[in-house]
Amino acid sequence: MPSPAEDPVAHASYLHHSLALGLREEVVAGLHAALKVSNRRSWLAIVQFACAAPQPPDGYLERHRESPVLCTTCPGPLPDGQCVGVSDGGYAFTDELGPVSEGIKALNDRVTQGKTPYATIALMLPMTPAGDSKADRAQLLREVQGAYLAQYRANEVDKEDVPIRLVLANPGRDLNHGIQVANWLDEMARFPKDRLRVVFGFNLSVKPTADTISYLTRQKGIPVVGGPITATDLANDQSNRYPGLVKVVPSHLDQAHALQRYLKVDDDKTFLIEDLNGDDLYSRSLRTAFREVTKGAASGPEQYDSSRVTNGDFKQMVNSVCNSKAPTLYFAGRPHALAQLINALGDRGCTDRPLRVVTVSGASTIALEPDLNWGVFTRGGGLPAAHHEVLQVGAGVCGEGGGPVGHEPRVVAA
Incomplete structure (x- = not known):
């Protein structure tokens, strides 16, 4: 996608043709990116030109499913200033995550541009902690750094047969948007280009965590590897409440x-x-x-x-x-x-x-x-x-x- 700051005409043209192909999510992300760097008149001109695109031919959308669009900019913050969504490193959810997000993005680009089939894994954590929560911010940084180091070792040191593409999934500070983010991850699991295979992380034993894990495993059939979720009830039992959930720490x-x-x-x-x-x-x-x-x-x-x-x-x-x-x-x-x-x-x-x-x-x-x-x-x-x-x-x-x-x-x- 051309940069709206460097070449607004090319950016508007790209959005026009993307909408003609039915790539609505990509157009929305592009319009948000333009909004950040354009004045009101210029942005409205981009919107009008993009929306003038013709409708896709009948049956085109069914034959060409749209890939879920990853965050490259904040797609419109929530009322409390948070951004929720999925990023391949192209967007950092906090300033502290900037350097490690750049590292993840570089590794991911190397994976997706290579010729070897890869697998995508999603780290799902609250990635927009409160501004005054130094402990939560420090813990978040260490957890994302750990995921990046694991990806680096798998791809660059151990040279695993299946390269790993790592994406960061933010369900919001209190995990209140976990179901919404889970739906985006489900799209990535079904889209051939993304190849999402597992969701991991989940560092808080709270009800929204349980609800999101249940939704991913029971309704979407996506395996989950839990992080430090130690609540005894947040595990599989004879009733198989969370099929596909694996925990790596004792209860x-x-x-x-x-x-x-x-x-x-x-x-x-x-x-x-x-x-x-x-x-x-x-x-x-x-x-x-x-x-x-x-x-x-x-x-x-x-x-x-x-x-x-x-x-x-x-x-x-x-x-x-x-x-x-x-x-x-x-x-x-x-x-x-x-x-x-x-x-x-x-x-x-x-x-x-x-x-x-x-x-x-x-x-x-x-x-x-x-x-x-x-x-x-x-x-x-x-x-x-x-x-x-x-x-x-x-x-x-x-x-x-x-x-x-x-x-x-x-x-x-x-």
Whole structure:
């Protein structure tokens, strides 16, 4: 497509002929691109010339299906400023993703311009985090960089027989546009040129994630490889709720049992703090798992609602933790709330004795929390913190029948 900034006449002519061929999505994307660089009069002239194109001949559209158009510019932001859609790297959803998107685009162009048949895979993550969410932005960048490095290794190092084309799918900040994006991915799965074969990613155990995975697997028949979605219920069972879903990390229940075996702590020496937010699959699943391994706790649990919790709420819980005299504290909540709890524990009245904080693999991102006070870990008797580490391949804990149910957790601070 000619650049509307460099050659607006050629751009308008291209859109005119594209519409005559029935390529409506490409024309829409081209008009959005022109809108960004044209004044009102020039843009209206482009629209009028493009729309003057004749209708495609009868039967033409049925014989020549249109390829789904990838984002090359924001195709009209949502009211909150977000852009949702699918990009092959030609459009970066955030400024931080600019360099890695360019790298993905370069690899993809090499793949599509080659002679070897390729396969397209889609990384589906919320790619427009809130502007003030430094932790989410840092995590997103690392996840996209990881996908790019995997693509680079497959194509350039291992020289796999089937080259990989990587696209980035953004369902929006809260995944509220997951179904819409899934429909675009379905078009790519059915279009011979795109050859979409699998969708992977999904880093949040929330209801929109479950709805989107169900839609992709049950209604569209597209395989899904889940990322760090650890909610126990977000998995296949005897009813085969998500046919074609594969998870690469143990569930919360498996992780809880692995931690219990590893720590060798009696139930009566544990204390539980749990999130009661019923809308969060992650917290609800983790709460159920940790209740099972702390059944004999001497007191507690302390509870909070992450949708409205404050730092003061955690400070009030600290007295109950000290009074319990339990040396091991299980935490069923997300990393941001964990950081708030750890900060509050730094000012506890029982700093003379160590207190171990235990949670699951989701805590691996706590280092990205900007408000975490790292000095707390060495104050007084210390605050060791252990979480379940899912990257230690080969360190699994075997369940009944010898099957692995998890991996050895590791101490992340002491």
